[in-house]
Each structure stands twice: as structure tokens, then as C-alpha cells.
Amino acid sequence: MGEVTIRELKKFYGGVQVIHGLDLDIADGEFVVLVGPSGCGKSTLLRMIAGLEEVSSGDIRIGERRVNNLPPSERDIAMVFQNYALYPHKTVAANMGFALKMRGMDKAEINSRVVRAAEILGLTPYLERYPRALSGGQRQRVAMGRAIVRDPQVFLFDEPLSNLDAKLRVQMRTEIRELHLRLKTTTVYVTHDQIEAMTMADKIVVMQGGRIEQVGAPLELYDRPVNTFVASFIGSPSMNMVAGKVVEQGGVRMVEAGGAMLPLPNRASVEVGREVTYGIRPEALTAGGLGLSGTVAVVEPTGSETHVVLRVNGQDIVGMFRDRVAFRPGDALTFAPDPEMVHLFDRTTGVRLA
Template sequence: MASVTLGKVEKAYDGLKTVHGIDLEIADGEFIVLVGPSGCGKSTTLRMIAGLETVTGGEVAIGGRRVNELQPGERDIAMVFQNYALYPHLSVAENIVFGLKLRKVPKADIESRLKRTAEILGLEQYLDRKPRQLSGGQRQRVAMGRALIRNPAVFLFDEPLSNLDAKLRVQMRTEIKELHARIPTTTIYVTHDQIEAMTLADRVVVMNKGRIEQVAAPEELYQRPATRFVAGFIGSPGMNFFSVTIEAGGSELVLKLPDGQSLAVPDSRRALFAPHVGAQMLIGIRPEHFSAPAESAANTLDIVATLVEPLGMDTLVHFRMNGTDAVARLLPMPGLNAGASLKLAVDMAKVHLLDPKTDAVLG
């Protein structure tokens, strides 16, 4: 196992930068997930760590050793790809041990490693089969086995589950998490799926436009996002944002929306909002922090549903507020249809305040 360090790492194609001087420290044995939308630079960053892309600027170090000039085979890493990259004419066993044979590892060592790897991944009964005889999940386990058998210092995963259906993705997420618990090798995992990121990672690296927006544990990303991008990207559905003016009315602070509706700031949040009295700010409300209120509830908004999605255990209610699309996640509401008027209570203890000029989350 080994630590991985990125220092001011850049990547440019024909002078156009796609990764902008990122810094990242990954501890020995840590499971790090790089997440972000398509084109944010996460796969390029992973490929620079692997040696599949040259580093335009900065330094990549594995186990304290600079590896910028080393070939992929000299970096003591193993990579699992999205498309499995299995040899169709070889059996499962031959695919798994292929790299060891190239390195002329002794036959007895290969056999013992194959046995252990097949047991860990539940592949014992498939060793004589060809890849075409396997399901997608089984092929991905073979690809993982080929990486695992090498005992590398670092595992690299490049969107390994994107070709699987939803049920298999959940199953494979569980298997990858259990595998890391058993064999805590340093792991760097790339995905565009924030649910994968939140369920797998010790820490999540949120990337946007070739830069790191925030690095934090999953719960911290959800509870304390640093920027509007992170706040909107983490969560399913993402956070809603509304423009408000902060007004002082006697001893109260009020968040006034453009349509005249208002929300009262509780005393527990006064210190956050008070410095911005008179200013136009943004507030962020997660869909799950709305609820259908009791008749006497304070801090409610009147809305008209534009779309209703019954999901069984809850209901997503879409609406527009001052020209902004928003969504609330509520308890099941049988019979609710688009066009219905209803009130939504807001959990003011969970409302975030953002600076509209910098997109920074202030609290």
C-alpha cells in the first residue's frame, strides 16, 4: 500500500488546460472517490496517476516517489476500466493471471494467488469459462480479480459500474466496499454518480471544470457544502436555490422572497443572517427539508405543483418559485396531481445561506 500525492497537477491539450493545478493528499489505505459531471477532469486526473496521460505541470507521487516519468507498469498500480478489457479468447483464470505470467511469476505462486483471488471474489466456479459466458457483474469481478491478484500499492477504478444495470450497480458497490474492508489498499475511484461516491468513499473529491471544489467525508459534503456547485451536485435530487432579501422587522429577521412570501429566521440562526440585513442573498433548501405542514405551522410557502412523482416510500413534488424550478421530497401523498395548490413547511434549521457574488456557502 502507499500514499498518493498530487502537487499542482495540470493537464493541457494543445495549450488548452483541462486540469488546473490540483493539490490532493491521499493517505495510505484510504478510499478516495473523484466525482463530478462529464468533462470535469476526473478521469484525466486518474489517468495521469496511472501514467496513461502525461502530466503537463506539477508532480504525481506514489509512496513518496515521483512517478511523472515512469511508465504505468513501473508505478505499482492496478486499474479497473469501465469496459472490463478482458481477452475474449482466454478463460477467466487465464485473464486473471495474465499479468503475472508476463512478469514470469513462479507457477506455484500464481496458483496460490489465483485460488485466493477467486475465493475473495466468488469466482471459483467460473474459472474455466470464457468472458462471453459471464454476466456483466461477473465480468467486472474478473476485471477486479486481475487487478487484485497483483497486490498493487494502489487500485484505480475508472467508472467501473457504468455499464451495469441499476440492481447490479448496487450489488457491485456493496462488493467493492466489502473488498476494501478486507484488503484496505489505497483506492482512487472515478464516477459521475454521486450516490456511488457517497456510499463508497472515506473522502469525496468533488471536481468541476478541471478544479477541485471540495474534499470532505460524505456526511460533511452533505451537511456543510463549501460552494453552490457542491450543494447542488451532492444530494438526490439536488439542493433548491432561491433569491431572498434579508429584512429586519423589529426584533425579527425575515427572508423575503420576490413574490412577497417570507420566512422567519429562528434565533438559533440569527448570527448567520444578521450581518446581511438589506442584502439580496441566496438560500439553499434540500428537497427533504420541506414537509407538508400542520395547519398551525410557521414558515410555510404556498406553491402549485407542476409535476408529481410518486415513488412509493415518498413523493417528489416539483414546483416553480419566482421563475426557479424546485422540488420537494414529501411523505406519500396519494391523489396529489399537477396543478394542485399546497403549503410546504421549511425546516429553517437546515436552510443554507449563500453569497450570490462568490457562490460560497456561508453556513
């Protein structure tokens, strides 16, 4: 079984601690994405699972085995790197079967596995070509094929799409997801791109500073972020954040922010006088009504939607509209938030209140 269990995992480089006592459970067959900004520890965690980085303390288990001190070759994992790491002097078939050849596997079995993987990945016409004769997407498929032929308990992907152009990235993330649905092999995938995380994962692990901020299904993190970091990191464009204070007006509690009175969701029960961060996603804003008033700074039509940047007291607030809009830079405008789509956080700790 391909479960991965991590307990109290720590990593030090000299006197610097980069992983701070992580606990994580990855179920057999699950597609888990580690996401976070550069330097958050996600690649270090992946390399510790792979055996490419030593564990300072704590436990990593793959299935029933504690693998802390096992070399990568004995962990029953296969890793796909950012740079493909193909042998330029070997054909596609030889690249895909090389690890099996080094194990001393029977030639007929190697050929059978390579042919099967090539069929899955659409590489059959390219088996006798060399990497230099392949496109970036085809090289990435070869790297994936090399992992597939090993039939591991766990696939590990380290930012595999970062060298591809935007169109090919979209295509390849679909192919990787379809591959996982077909093989049902436990997969741990590292990316800094939260769109990749949202579209590919069964479960997302959001990391910051060597710590796990939140673990959950993509829409769970989007709809119920536990703090301002997760709220601002998950979602594109990012959630708008406005500093304010809870006040009571005419028996109704609202948030006062820069002179504007903003509605609270009915579920919120926050005391008057509390300083808060008021979060609202761009798609939960409508033009007009009562809310945040300012001047249009930028209008960005993307085709299917239009992003409007409103400058409010020196802060940029982004609204996202599905309908075509006629706003122009310099226009006076008000964004009204949908009260039931509001997220409320403690201003000091950043922890979710409602």
C-alpha cells in the first residue's frame, strides 16, 4: 500500500531549521499537492520523502516501512524532476527502461513495461528517437514514462511543468491528472502555482516557513481558509484584504474600514471594537451600491471576464466581472461586497473569525 505517513519531521541545515515538526497523512492512491511560496520548504519535504535529503528528526513511513535511513532505490518511489534529467545519448525506449536494466530485470519484461508506458503516454511513435528530437512536452512524457515503468508505490513530482510554456502547462496538467486517475498510484506533487494545485489535487497542503498552514480539498481551502496567508495564497486573483474595526450602527454590526461601512455575514458573531481584516474575493464584488468607493486604476479584459482594479485610499481592490463592463481608468466607482461571501480574520494573528 502506498500510504505516506509523516510524524514530527524536522530538518536543520547547520543551526538553521527549515522544516518545523511536520505531521502529514497521505492516503493510498491520493493525489496530494504541496504548495507555497519559494523557500517555504515544499521541495525539501519532497526530497526528504525521496531520500535525497537526510531527516534531522521525526519519521517518514511509506506503507508499513520506516524509510528514514533507506536509500532512494529501496523506498519504492519514482521521482519526476523539473529538468527531465534524460540521457541525451539514449533513445526514448532506453531512457525509460534504464532504471529497470540497472536492476538486472529481464530484457523482455523491460520491453513490455516500456511499450505499455509508451502507449499510456502517447510515446509509441517516438521510442527510437533521442531527446534532442523531442519537444518539451514530449520530453516531460518520457520522464513520466521512466517513472511509470518502475511501478512504484509513490510518484514524486518536483515542479515538473515549470519549464513549459503556458499552453503546454495546461495540457500537461490535464495529462498528469488523467494518468493518476488511470494508475491510481499515490502521488505527491510540488508546485508554487496555486492554479496547478487547485485543478490537480485531491488534497492541498499549504506551506509557509517550513510549517503546514492548512490541509484540505481545493474548494475547502478556497471557501474556508484558516488564516490570511492561505486566503491570500489560494485563489487568482487573490482575495482582497481590508483593515477595519467592528462597529455597531442602528443595532447592526458592521466593519468600518477607511470611512466605508461594510456588511458582515449573518454567521459572524464578533464583538464590537475588535480590529479585523475584512476579506472578500474579487468575484464577490458588484459595481455600485454601498461599499468601497474609489477610482478605477486599471481595466483588464481577459475575454471570459474583466478584472477591474479600484484604488481605495491608496489600496488596490480587484473586482472580477463575467459581464462586459464599460469602466475606464479615472472613473469613480463603488464595489459592494456580498455579505455572505465575506471572510473575517483577526487583524493581529490572521486567524479566521468567520
